Amino acid sequence: MADRPHTPVLDRVHLPADLKGLTDRELRQLADELRAETISAVSVTGGHLGAGLGVVELTVALHAVFNAPRDKIIWDVGHQCYPHKILTGRRDRIRTLRTEGGLSGFTKRSESPYDPFGAAHSSTSISAALGFAMAADLGGDPGDAVAVIGDGSMSAGMAFEAMNNAGHLKKRMFVILNDNEMSIAPPVGALSSYLSRLYAGEPYQDLKSAAKSLASLLPEPFAEGARRAKEMIKGMAVGGTLFEELGFSYVGPIDGHDLEQLLPVLRTAHARATGPTLIHVLTRKGKGYAPAENSPDRGHARAKFDVLTGEQKKAPSNAPSYTKVFAEALIAEAEVDPKIVAITAAMPDGTGLDIFGHRFPKRTFDVGIAEQHAVTFSAGLAAGGMKPFCAIYSTFLQRGYDQVVHDVAIQRLPVRFAIDRAGLVGADGATHAGSFDVAFLANLPGMVVMAAADEAELMHMVATAAAHDDGPIAFRYPRGEGMGVDLPRKGVPLEIGKGRMIREGARVALLSFGTRLAEVLKAAESLAAKGLSPTIADARFAKPLDRELILQLAREHEVLITIEEGAVGGFGSHVAQLLADEGVFDHGLKFRSMVLPDTFIDQASPEAMYRIAGMNAPEIEAKVLEVLGVATVGKRA
Known part of the structure; x- marks a missing residue:
């Protein structure tokens, strides 16, 4: 079709095995064509554009080196998998992404044998990969296990629990750390700073390379001395390598958009690795498409758009979104109550706390992709005399349920849970549906659970939560625009338990x-x-x-x-x-x-x-x- 990109090499690729017959030069051209095809497809359907563009070369390299589906390539979160889907026999359906009866916007086991593990929530890939590696060792499905995890997902404790276990078990598996200095929002936390230090200074890179080269050339026992010198240099430069301390062989960082670096590193690791190996890859979210690269979230999630301009085709609405109404109502309460603080788990834009954060930067906390920590951190704030509003999507609050029970409800701490994306959410499908929060919260003694019928009611429920100090309270509201009702100047607290x-x-x-x-x-x-x-x-x-x-x-x-x-x-x-x-x-x-x-x-x-x-x-x-x-x-x- 005339509106589709010219893709002569991609046209020859129907399954990953077809990459085996391509030269490295053809693989580079394939990557360019794959990027163009991804942009074209998402312009028609909308979806997660930036993450996929950031891993185009990495996707090509992985499928050129490994042997899927025998080898299990597990994409953490899964929102970066569109290029993977194009290369794994689903190109003819790629323009049905996220539509009724179409391809899922995430990896999905029932959709293809090339999706060995379904995902849509972050930080699960290393655990799953270790499970595959262990299963292969015990006589289950053969093949290597490869987890591709972003730096934002590494802020979750589950990723480190898995790495700790993998280092202990010492089974051959691969973790590709896709370090794009960005998850959905800019990354936060000590890990992000650590990764930045790993490649911030050229002297460290030069010393590291020199030490490795020296160690490889010298005979024993001189080589052992060189290896110790390399470790000493590393210790002086960045305080030691965290991943090696966890039991992983560490390789990198390398340029994730340069196939001349990616291919030999992956081929060598694939041929020689005997235990858990982490390959640190530097990428840029939205790579190769200026409108995505230049947007604040680097094209994370987009409506349908014009390929030439990047302009999104959103239907006009006269009603504000529930998320915006929540944020502005919370600001109104915080203006008169200095104890109100707001907490989110790596979703400041999605929950509206970016708006709150602009007004109250010192009272806004993005804890990273760490819902368990977000809930208990909120509990600590409440115990310390503050009025925390913990804003988390319904589907993600599931990840902090033990903390809701143990750290909040049992102690009757007045944490206010603002539950966005309640109910069915559309194109993100079952993985993001807010189906279960009422059931899992309303059975907790002392928990107050509200649901807004419209945006005016949401304002009143924010005011109700702000005024409520007798135990935990939650209010839920859906994704998208409100009903268009008249809004009060300010919310008014409701009588608890009255319809x-x-x-x-x-x-x-x-x-x-x-x-x-x-x-x-x-x-x-x-x-x-x-x-x-x-x-x-x-x-x-x-x-x-x-x-x-x-x-x-x-x-x-x-x-x-x-x-x-x-x-x-x-x-x-x-x-x-x-x-x-x-x-x-x-x-x-x-x-x-x-x-x-x-x-x-x-x-x-x-x-x-x-x-x-x-x-x-x-x-x-x-x-x-x-x-x-x-x-x-x-x-x-």
């Missing part, structure tokens, strides 16, 4: 928790046209429940239906427990709970995902009619 009546009707009560309220109202309008006008209420709280409101709805209606953007075990389950305890079911109430289905829903538009889940207005209307026996409906789509 609100939206509309009074007859026979059927619809009790909503979260932003499905808009769909409930649409369903009610359609039902009214059929002569049935239901009562509608907004629960606001999953814990503590508004007992008075719920029991009133149950006793004054034939049918009570709860609707929520969460899994079974959440709000509806707590309502059912209350009704059972009060004996309401003995009086003939018909109760139903509409929750996300017991399955992981693949990527699609949010509207399509909720249709699949059976939670849009037509499905809510159909549920009401079904329970009343007015109409018979089929199973969920």
Whole structure:
């Protein structure tokens, strides 16, 4: 097609084995064509552009040297895998990325044998690679295991737990440290500084190279003295090599965009390594595409865009995003309360804390990709008299659950959890869906759990959390733009455990928790046209429940239906427990709970995902009619 790049070498590559017949010069051309094809594809679908562009040469080199799928190449997080997918038989579908029925935006075992391990959360690759290496040693699947992990992912403790174990087991495996000085936001922490020091000074590099060369040329016993001299030089220059102390053979750093460096290093390591080996590769996120290289996040996540200009094609919206509303509401609270501080785990832009950080830089803490630490750090701040707002995506808060239980809930510390990306999130699919937070938080004694029905309610919930000092409190809100409702000048604290009546009707009560309220109202309008006008209420709280409101709805209606953007075990389950305890079911109430289905829903538009889940207005209307026996409906789509 005329709008596609010219790719004569790439056109000859259908599977990684085809790279084996290419010369090094052809591999360099392949890398250029692969970059152009990646840019072209993501311009059509949107997605994670910068990470993939940063590893184009590395992807080519890995597939040229290793023998996938026998060798397991594991991409940490997986958002950099688009070039990998193009080289592994999926080029014909690459323009379906992140769409309903299309390719996943991450690695996915069910999609291809070249994706040996699914990913979308960071810092799992080294653990998985060690598992593959151990399995091969015990008679399982043969082949080498290669983990490709970014420097941002190395800020998570799990990566070092795996390296520590790998160094102990001494099994042959490879870790490629993709050091681009950037994860999503600029990197933070001591590790980032350490990596910078590894290659900051030319004298160290010259001395290191000289020492290695000398050691390789001299006979024993002089070679042993040279090796000790090399270690002494390293110690003086950068304080020792952390990775070698963990039991890894360390190689690098090398230029990750120069195949003349990458290919011989990988070939030598592949041929000679006997134990765990770490290859330190320097890359640039967004490499080779100026609009990505020059953007603040180096093209991390993009909507569809114009290839020539890089201009993104976003649909206009008159409503602010929930994330922005949260950030501005938190700023308003912090203006009058100097104890309010904000914590995020490597997602300042995604959670809106970049906005808060511009206003209060000394009261904003990005702890890196370390959700466990973020939660306990927040607990320490709370114990020390501060008012921490710990802003983490629902899907990532799962990683800190033990800390939520042990360090926050048991101690009744007033940590405020701002849970972004609640519910189904669209193109990122099942790995990023905020499906489980209500269920795993509302079962904790003393935890207050709220969900905003719209952006105005979110402002009130921020104010409620700021005013609440009696134990932990959480409020959840979805990705994307709000409903476009009028916003108050400032949020007002809500009465804990009290919902609100939206509309009074007859026979059927619809009790909503979260932003499905808009769909409930649409369903009610359609039902009214059929002569049935239901009562509608907004629960606001999953814990503590508004007992008075719920029991009133149950006793004054034939049918009570709860609707929520969460899994079974959440709000509806707590309502059912209350009704059972009060004996309401003995009086003939018909109760139903509409929750996300017991399955992981693949990527699609949010509207399509909720249709699949059976939670849009037509499905809510159909549920009401079904329970009343007015109409018979089929199973969920």
